[in-house]
Amino acid sequence: MAFIHVPSKKETAAPMGRGRIGVLLTNLGTPDDTSFGAVRRYLSEFLSDQRVIEANPAIWQPILQGVVLTVRPGRSGKAYKRIWNEEQNESPLRTYTRGQAEQLAGRFHADGVRVSWGMRYGSPSVAEAATELMRDGCDRILFMPLYPQYSATTTATANDQLFRFLMTVRRQPAIRTLPAFADDPVYIRALAETLQLSLSGLSERPQMIVTSFHGLPNEYVAKGDPYREDCERTVMALRAALAMSDEDMPLTFQSRFGPAKWLEPYTAPFVAGLPAKGITRVAIITPGFMADCIETLDELGNELRDEFMAAGGEELTLVPCLNTCPQAIDLLEHLARVELQGWMEF
Ligand SMILES: C=CC1=C(C)c2cc3[nH]c(cc4nc(cc5[nH]c(cc1n2)c(C)c5CCC(=O)O)C(CCC(=O)O)=C4C)c(C)c3C=C
Ligand SMILES: [Fe+2]
Ligand SMILES: [Fe+2]
DSSP: OOOOOOOOOOHHHHTTSSEEEEEEEEEOOOOSSSSHHHHHHHHHHHHTEEEEEEOOOOHHHHHHIIIHHHHHHHHHHHHHHHHHHHHBBHHHHHHHHHHHHHHHHHHHHHGGGGGEEEEEEEBBHHHHHHHHHHHHHEEEEEEEEEOOOOOOIIIIIIHHHHHHHHHTTSSSSEEOOOOOOOTTTHHHHHHHHHHHHHHHOOSOOOEEEEEEEEBBBHHHHHTOOTHHHHHHHHHHHHHHHOOOTTTSOOOEEOOOOOSSSSSSSSSSHHTTTTTGGGEEEEEEOOOOOOOOIIIIIIIIIIIIHHHHHHHHOOOEEOOSTTTTHHHHHHHHHHHHHHHTTTTTTO
């Protein structure tokens, strides 16, 4: 079940109308800690979203609440423990998303634009972040789901969550939502620069740079989700920026969930099969993730690395996501300023 904090109409209505602009960054969300209960709560909210699992809830909910949420939270909890940010006692996705918001706020300080952040699932919620902006006098909000490639399972459900909250509000702010930015030149340049920086520290250049995007059921694409096309646009633009071929920089999809067919080729068997073809030094870049998370740090950085080495691999370099690097903040500022045109003059 999705629980969102719903402020009373009085709470949100009072300070509006001061003509401020707010920017609200959002990403997927993450458990509050690595315990079975916290991971179960997070997965239950996430996997009950009908944008994510389209199966009939009358059939899916007994499976989810029965088998899936009995087995998966323990396994995922162990994976979260391996990548946990112990210093701040939170998951990396939360650390990086907050960092992105704080640094973006610095870029907009002189313009008087407020920046906040909230998660689609878990905390802080999108409703809490929007409430904070509205209390601060923002009557225009730019909502930025941090997904470079559009999918109904990510971008659309984030937008749904904001508008669901606004259904409870008497005096709504004006809203703009950030479109996907799969081949935005500033995004592609940020990816190319972080890749080159990561490779510059290696004694030998990898024989192949594998791109790995989060997967999606084939059925969703067949029904009209443009996600695969968006991933292809990103990879084509990145290859062009780096003068690389599709053999040097293949496109793969990771993180399959459940028994259905998902977008192919699947990253893990593809990469684990490379040493048998004489490719023992690879780098993996994950352009679909704006911040490192369990899917990049553990699934690729731990699990796939072990598989690759066991199959005869010599070196696997996992290129960090954009996270809070200067190029990431330049990108967020660029995307926001484009969308804010007409609301503020530059
Ligand atoms: C049907 C299931 C799933 C779909 C569809 C899906 C799409 C999708 N997800 C992301 C980004 C992230 N997913 C993350 C974690 C994650 N995703 C699924 C399932 C689906 N995702 C699960 C079950 C999990 C939890 C991981 C686990 O339990 O092992 C994350 C990381 C969150 C974190 O806390 O670190 C991200 C980010 C995209 C871009 C996407 C659409 C294509
Ligand atoms: Fe742009
Ligand atoms: Fe996912």
